Amino acid sequence: MKRPLLVIYKEIIQSTAFWGISLLLYACASGEAEPSPEADEDNPETAETGENDDDAKQTLVDIVNYARLNASGTATELFPWPREALDSASTIRDERPDTSWKIPEGSPSMLQIDFQPWLQAEASLKSVRLQFSGAVDRLRVERLEACRGKVLQTIEREELLPVLGFSGEKAGCLQIYVHTSGPAQLEELEIMAWVPETALWNTQNETSTGPNHPKSGVIEGFYGVPWSWTERMRMIDLLCDGGLGTYLYAPKWDPIHREQWREIYSEEEREHFKELISYASERGVMFSFGISPFLDFDTHSEDDYAILAAKTEGFLAMGAQSVTLLADDIEFALDTPVDADMGTLHTDIANRLLNDMKTVNPDIQLDFVPTVYSDDRVTSFDEGMAYLEALQSLDSTIGVYWTGPGTSNARMTAEEMHTFTEAVGRKPIIWDNFWANDGGDGFTGRIPLGAFSGRDALLVETVSGILHNPSIQGALSRLTLGTFLEYLHDPIAYNPNKARESAVNREMTFRIGTESDSTSDQEAVLFLMKLFDGDAQTQPGSREMETRIDSLTRSLRDDAACLEDASLLLPLFSRMSVLESEIHHSGLATDIVDELVFPLEKIRYEGEAGIALLKALVRKLEGEPADTELQRAEEALAKSNTNRFIFSNGKLHELFETVSDLVPLTHGGKVLQATTLDPECQTRNEWKWVPFAEDCRMHVFGLSGAEIENGQITWHPLHSGSYRVSAVCIMEGCPPSLGEITAEFVCETPGE
Numbered sequence: 173m174k175r176p177l178l179v180i181y182k183e184i185i186q187s188t189a190f191w192g193i194s195l196l197l198y199a200c201a202s203g204e205a206e207p208s209p210e211a212d213e214d215n216p217e218t219a220e221t222g223e224n225d226d227d228a229k230q231t232l233v234d235i236v237n238y239a240r241l242n243a244s245g246t247a248t249e250l251f252p253w254p255r256e257a258l259d260s261a262s263t264i265r266d267e268r269p270d271t272s273w274k275i276p277e278g279s280p281s282m283l284q285i286d287f288q289p290w291l292q293a294e295a296s297l298k299s300v301r302l303q304f305s306g307a308v309d310r311l312r313v314e315r316l317e318a319c320r321g322k323v324l325q326t327i328e329r330e331e332l333l334p335v336l337g338f339s340g341e342k343a344g345c346l347q348i349y350v351h352t353s354g355p356a357q358l359e360e361l362e363i364m365a366w367v368p369e370t371a372l373w374n375t376q377n378e379t380s381t382g383p384n385h386p387k388s389g390v391i392e393g394f395y396g397v398p399w400s401w402t403e404r405m406r407m408i409d410l411l412c413d414g415g416l417g418t419y420l421y422a423p424k425w426d427p428i429h430r431e432q433w434r435e436i437y438s439e440e441e442r443e444h445f446k447e448l449i450s451y452a453s454e455r456g457v458m459f460s461f462g463i464s465p466f467l468d469f470d471t472h473s474e475d476d477y478a479i480l481a482a483k484t485e486g487f488l489a490m491g492a493q494s495v496t497l498l499a500d501d502i503e504f505a506l507d508t509p510v511d512a513d514m515g516t517l518h519t520d521i522a523n524r525l526l527n528d529m530k531t532v533n534p535d536i537q538l539d540f541v542p543t544v545y546s547d548d549r550v551t552s553f554d555e556g557m558a559y560l561e562a563l564q565s566l567d568s569t570i571g572v573y574w575t576g577p578g579t580s581n582a583r584m585t586a587e588e589m590h591t592f593t594e595a596v597g598r599k600p601i602i603w604d605n606f607w608a609n610d611g612g613d614g615f616t617g618r619i620p621l622g623a624f625s626g627r628d629a630l631l632v633e634t635v636s637g638i639l640h641n642p643s644i645q646g647a648l649s650r651l652t653l654g655t656f657l658e659y660l661h662d663p664i665a666y667n668p669n670k671a672r673e674s675a676v677n678r679e680m681t682f683r684i685g686t687e688s689d690s691t692s693d694q695e696a697v698l699f700l701m702k703l704f705d706g707d708a709q710t711q712p713g714s715r716e717m718e719t720r721i722d723s724l725t726r727s728l729r730d731d732a733a734c735l736e737d738a739s740l741l742l743p744l745f746s747r748m749s750v751l752e753s754e755i756h757h758s759g760l761a762t763d764i765v766d767e768l769v770f771p772l773e774k775i776r777y778e779g780e781a782g783i784a785l786l787k788a789l790v791r792k793l794e795g796e797p798a799d800t801e802l803q804r805a806e807e808a809l810a811k812s813n814t815n816r817f818i819f820s821n822g823k824l825h826e827l828f829e830t831v832s833d834l835v836p837l838t839h840g841g842k843v844l845q846a847t848t849l850d851p852e853c854q855t856r857n858e859w860k861w862v863p864f865a866e867d868c869r870m871h872v873f874g875l876s877g878a879e880i881e882n883g884q885i886t887w888h889p890l891h892s893g894s895y896r897v898s899a900v901c902i903m904e905g906c907p908p909s910l911g912e913i914t915a916e917f918v919c920e921t922p923g924e
């Protein structure tokens with residue numbers, strides 16, 4: 173996979189910063205809107221250009237990487253819930269041959285492939301190649317201008333020919349229906365199409381002045397499915413953009429990194445590593461190859477050391493300028509205690525390895541992750557301190573990682589570093605598990621998107637670097653790391669709210685929908701981060717929603733009639749109920765949208781439950797029964813329970829109990845009725861809708877850029893597709909009157 177660069181590197185003298193001196197001007201972004209393995213100009217097959225009625229030069233590429241993928245359902249082989257990184261439709265583009273879309277049994281299932289959010293137009297198809305395994309009986313492929321719109325062509329397949337040929341027919345969406353009679357998977361999907369060259373490239377060239385914080389960065393060090401090569405490259409882009417200089421590769425679930433550390437990577441994987449290492453070094457980021465051999469390292473023979481040395485030398489040959497030896501989380505596999513002898517053993521191996529590597533590359537950096545990596549572990553092992561003190565004999569250039577007081581910490585202070593520094597004779601490199609969500613190998617669905625917090629400003633002076641081992645979700649981790657960058661730039665002035673905004677801005681570099689305005693995408697991501705506000709210690713949730721529900725419950729208990737919180741909660745729930753659609757139609761990077769498939773489904777159910785509960789509440793305050801609304805809320809909460817992601821720790825269930833227990837009163841207020849929706853929507857025309865007859869405060873969500881004037885919504889659809897909209901109407905009062913309507917409709921561009 174070759175990624176052309178649109179930028180030239182220039183050498184300049186640059187300023188110093190508190191952790192280092194940078195001398196080069198590095199190019200941070202390749203200028204690529206979305207990496208596409210097939211977009212290879214040297215390959216005649218893919219660089220072919222086709223004539224098209226559009227003016228822009230057309231190029232033939234596999235466009236799967238740019239599409240929005242939605243499956244009607246996902247099965248799972250082992251667990252009660254599907255896992256996004258192993259089972260979901262997006263796994264067909266995750267560069268991992270061992271993952272696939274697990275198609276639910278019982279027919280038919282539908283995979284929708286929407287190109288409109290990316291192109292805001294149609295692509296000219298050349299071929300569609302599908303590779304299934306398992307019990308697939310029949311297939312139907314529909315070609316459409318807009319998802320769920322009018323079908324332009326239907327191809328039925330009794331026999332599963334893998335390639336469907338086209339001759340430039342246009343498609344804004346493909347809907348693939350699969351009939352199965354047993355377990356079945358979609359392993360691969362390739363859609364070759366001509367698209368404007370400009371859609372593949374983003375002309376923005378960002379540069380950075382090189383790492384201001386060479387020893388800080390990111391660790392891919394969690395238990396769970398490792399990041400994809402694309403996610404790694406984007407993470408490196410982010411580090412470069414933020415002036416951070418280290419990427420430690422140490423994913424626990426890469427067998428060749430840890431459990432089968434003696435094995436060597438395949439030719440293909442080595443190519444990926446080589447590319448990643450040079451991608452990183454071109455951007456001023458040091459790629460450190462991590463290897464974790466101590467689960468079963470044989471100290472009685474020379475063989476294991478020889479394997480270790482050969483393997484690390486292999487990485488030196490690929491261009492790696494740093495190696496990290498890991499000995500964390502090994503104690504459960506050993507017969508020997510964690511004590512001074514073990515510390516000495518690790519020290520001797522590390523020193524020997526450093527000396528040997530220096531004969532190949534005198535500038536090589538070696539770092540070490542000890543078995544005793546936190547204050548907690550100093551005390552949890554009888555001889556924890558003795559182990560740590562033995563590390564004093566490590567060569568003085570070897571950096572030693574340390575997670576702080578515990579494995580993951582809500583807070584960390586400069587003073588807390590003294591124990592380590594005294595024992596090991598050097599400042600620690602912080603391995604920060606602030607956003608780690610791999611407890612239970614990430615099966616517990618936690619999306620911790622809280623802004624960086626809880627580290628005092630002086631911490632940076634007492635450590636030699638800070639690296640984050642963030643969440644399993646490599647794309648979403650760009651958002652949280654984006655907040656950490658702000659802390660590093662100015663720990664004293666650090667402000668989490670501002671940092672969140674900067675992180676969101678940085679993410680805009682990775683957008684695919686280059687035509688669309690990024691303002692609404694930024695707002696959507698900010699909203700998302702506040703919905704999943706949390707970290708390793710704090711369960712993700714919307715703090716605003718939790719506070720308002722508590723306050724609403726208190727007002728109801730105290731029989732306070734002016735329930736302002738209800739009017740404030742309604743727009744929040746309304747937006748939650750359509751955020752999925754809003755993000756689908758955004759220009760956000762596909763990898764981030766893929767990671768949100770299940771979390772946003774959860775948010776939709778919770779939003780729907782919240783809306784139904786507020787309607788039930790107002791009904792009861794009218795003195796009416798609210799059985800229908802309560803039943804709707806119950807159904808939405810039951811669906812929410814089928815989704816493993818955690819959101820605000822069941823706060824909506826609490827509200828359900830409160831509203832269910834409320835005896836109907838006659839306080840006033842009413843549920844405002846909505847008008848029906850005129851479904852006619854054409855992308856070339858303004859779309860208008862008056863959802864409520866009353867004169868009220870209105871909000872509309874799901875339609876980016878929509879405006880409200882005198883009770884009328886006006887919206888310019890940017891592209892064709894199926895949209896979900898939620899409009900709310902609030903008449904202030906004691907209590908308020910509330911109305912909400914959610915509707916789905918299709919916008920199409922009529923043919924000439």
Ligand code: GDL
Nearest residue numbers: 393394395500545579605608610
């Ligand atoms: C750990 C592991 C790390 C894991 C993290 C959070 C270190 C040094 N090692 O103990 O791989 O992701 O906890 O679960 O932190």
